[in-house]
Amino acid sequence: MNPDNRNMLRVRVVAAAEAALSRQGFVSAIDVLSGIQWLDQATLKRWKQAQLACLEAGIQTNLTRISEAMRLFRAWATEKHLSPSETAYVAKTPARTTLRFSQSGDATIERLYRTHWVSPDLSAKKRERIKETANRPPELVVVQPLDGDWKCHRCGGSGDLLIMEEPGPSCLTCAGLGALVFLPAGDAGRSRRAKARSDVHAVVIRFSRTRKRYERQGLLVPPEALRDADSSETGLVVADATFNDRSRE
Numbered sequence: 001m002n003p004d005n006r007n008m009l010r011v012r013v014v015a016a017a018e019a020a021l022s023r024q025g026f027v028s029a030i031d032v033l034s035g036i037q038w039l040d041q042a043t044l045k046r047w048k049q050a051q052l053a054c055l056e057a058g059i060q061t062n063l064t065r066i067s068e069a070m071r072l073f074r075a076w077a078t079e080k081h082l083s084p085s086e087t088a089y090v091a092k093t094p095a096r097t098t099l100r101f102s103q104s105g106d107a108t109i110e111r112l113y114r115t116h117w118v119s120p121d122l123s124a125k126k127r128e129r130i131k132e133t134a135n136r137p138p139e140l141v142v143v144q145p146l147d148g149d150w151k152c153h154r155c156g157g158s159g160d161l162l163i164m165e166e167p168g169p170s171c172l173t174c175a176g177l178g179a180l181v182f183l184p185a186g187d188a189g190r191s192r193r194a195k196a197r198s199d200v201h202a203v204v205i206r207f208s209r210t211r212k213r214y215e216r217q218g219l220l221v222p223p224e225a226l227r228d229a230d231s232s233e234t235g236l237v238v239a240d241a242t243f244n245d246r247s248r249e
């Protein structure tokens with residue numbers, strides 16, 4: 001790349017990175033690629049739903065320029081003394097596969113892409129919260145359709161619940177979520193406990209014709225997670241009692 005082009009690219013990369021840093025306290029490769037307009041939101045959404053082989057396949061420029069932009073981004077982050085924080089990128093699909101960034105799939109390149117750069121000016125608590133949020137897998141959304149007039153794109157069946165996929169709606173059995181049980185909204189503590197014990201869960205929403213928006217109906221969780229959640233209240237009491245015994249020693 002000639003020096004003029006590189007300088008122009010550096011200016012764009014730094015502007016995008018600075019904007020993301022001041023907005024959210026950290027910067028990711030995706031923030032930079034979106035900020036310099038090499039990656040549009042629709043493509044990003046498709047990638048997150050595992051509909052692209054890799055992120056680079058959805059970027060509208062050649063690999064040399066992408067690598068150069070990422071190199072300039074890392075040089076900027078190092079210069080600013082930002083802290084690297086490796087982040088999990090998991091597909092928004094029931095299978096929860098790890099999302100791939102690069103054409104090559106090279107482990108080092110993947111790690112570089114996954115690295116978020118966090119501002120050292122934030123408190124340790126804030127940094128921890130940012131890390132926790134970034135690593136949280138995306139929530140699956142299941143729709144309670146208003147009528148049964150829909151067909152699963154895999155088996156042709158229908159039902160009370162569906163999950164939207166790229167080719168169309170899928171029934172939960174075909175999507176691999178058939179074993180989950182419904183926990184209606186309303187008991188925040190119970191929902192939180194069940195969610196914390198679920199390796200996979202989905203939010204159930206339904207469109208309200210009167211309010212003209214989707215509303216949360218509850219969660220789908222594995223039956224054992226719900227059982228654990230319901231027995232854990234007594235569990236907490238036992239743990240407290242043990243703690244008190246020990247503190248008396």
Ligand SMILES: [Zn+2]
Pocket residue numbers: 152153154155156157170171172173174175
């Ligand atoms: Zn089906």
